[in-house]
Amino acid sequence: AYLSILYLKPRTQVILRGKKVLAKLVSKSLTHIEHDVYKPQFSKEKVKVTFGLNPKKKEHYGIMMYHKNRLIKAYEKVGCQLKASGQRVGIGVIGIIECNFLKPAHNKQDFEYTKEYRLTLGALGLKLNDFWKEVTEKRAREREFQALDKDDSDDQEDTDM
Numbered sequence: 001a002y003l004s005i006l007y008l009k010p011r012t013q014v015i016l017r018g019k020k021v022l023a024k025l026v027s028k029s030l031t032h033i034e035h036d037v038y039k040p041q042f043s044k045e046k047v048k049v050t051f052g053l054n055p056k057k058k059e060h061y062g063i064m065m066y067h068k069n070r071l072i073k074a075y076e077k078v079g080c081q082l083k084a085s086g087q088r089v090g091i092g093v094i095g096i097i098e099c100n101f102l103k104p105a106h107n108k109q110d111f112e113y114t115k116e117y118r119l120t121l122g123a124l125g126l127k128l129n130d131f132w133k134e135v136t137e138k139r140a141r142e143r144e145f146q147a148l149d150k151d152d153s154d155d156q157e158d159t160d161m
Helices: 115-160
Strands: 014-016 019-021 031-038 047-053 062-067 070-076 093-098
Touching: 031 115, 047 115, 062 115, 093 115
Parallel strands: 062 093
Antiparallel strands: 014 019, 031 047, 047 093, 062 070
């Protein structure tokens, strides 16, 4: 599973124990996808951030942080996902960002804990919170419309009798 998402844009073939590992594009498996742009204060480049809901496994959520096409941090919790208040806020939301402006640690398993890294996590947390608000408001509106449709169909059945 890890090898299937190891690369943002897979260009290599990975064979494990004689079987080919099928690469997965994380962004293609999400629903309610929205794109955002992150402009770091310390860099001139703009970075695309993709947010979406994981429809299959809600327990897998967080930010997927890639560096030069390779996954460095998987499911990094930010923003409202950090709160352990039991409110299930931000559960199921996955964010994808390619952080070429950050330095990975020597073992490529983490980023160096610098001011830039902390600022990036903070900004991603705010963006994730905004995305979560939009998604929950959309869901609430959809529920209202469904409730209205049910009421309308009930009224029509009553008048048909």
